[in-house]
Amino acid sequence: MARLGAAVTVVTTGSLAQPVGFTASAVCSVTDDPPTVLVCLKRSSRVRPSFVEGAAMCVNVLAANQEELSNRFAGPLSAVERFAAGHWETLMTGAPVLNEAVVSLDCRISRLVEEGTHTVMFGRVQALRLGATAHGLVYFNRSYHRLPYVEAFDGVTDN
Incomplete structure (x- = not known):
């Protein structure tokens, strides 16, 4: 699975007063109607x-310069130590949202499925916020890779 590259995210729950979060790369879109994502979390976490x-x-997609934040949320630090980095606020659900994220998907967990060593959490997107940067961070072959910003294709061509 190390050869399956993925965006690096910090997934949060709780509130600003009692935040909880972890780093995840096992995150993907499920459907756009209703807008739903899935996140895999180790059962022993x-x-x-x-x-x-x-x-x-909240699924906070990290930017290219947030490798240290990813490591902070993946390590043994307490919640207070993890959330000391970055600037946090809330959107619709009350889960902590990282202001510096590429995009934040504010969700309500609609379903949990136990599969092997992990819990698959399905989240219905309630709100989203696009960040100021679109330089992404991916994890591939057991290391971080920074993605440059690429202008999105708008479907219009000059022919």
């Missing part, structure tokens, strides 16, 4: 009890 059906969840 100490943050897992905070992510329950119906809970708020």
